[in-house]
Amino acid sequence: EVQLVESGGGLVKPGGSLRLSCAASGFTFSSYSMNWVRQAPGKGLEWVSSISSSSSYIYYADSVKGRFTISRDNAKNSLYLQMNSLRAEDTAVYYCARGHSGSSLFDYWGQGTLVTVSS
């Protein structure tokens, strides 16, 4: 069974940093692209970042470019999101999601981790 479990969310002050993790199991992690998608409270879905299976290709939404860094460790079956210079508008549930069959859509999602940026 495919499982994605996010961790690392919490309350952080504006300008602060946080590192999210996503532990994957039930599939060959190193064969799939991975993604972060977020959802602000009461709002819609927003794609944040994608990373290819071997980390060769990385993409970011303009809203986080230069502040967030996506990475992965295929030996540990783990995906990460380093978030720096956090702003109030980054407050959201952050989902880890697996890429579907080599394309940029999402077939399995984690349960999400809440990041709250507030003073």
Add this chain to the structure above:
Amino acid sequence: DIQMTQSPSTLSASVGDRVTITCRASQSISSWLAWYQQKPGKAPKLLIYKASSLESGVPSRFSGSGSGTEFTLTISSLQPDDFATYYCQQYNSYYLTFGGGTKVEIK
């Protein structure tokens, strides 16, 4: 970036109704469109990919159509489990974008 516009934003319907949701892209995305269902407090679930391909395990009452810039998600006979919010997503570009969502409510 490619903008995705869904309509309506809210839809009131009864069990057994045929429901159609529209998604329009700001430029042609060929058939690179997915549909997701999300229930409150839960992660989204993939329903349809490549505009009309049904994801494994998804009931056949869900169907998708369209290409280019205009797409539809149809639920042929609305069931109690289908009351949720639906999102479209384009993956024609590496810069992925979602529609604003359509909430399907009980009439």
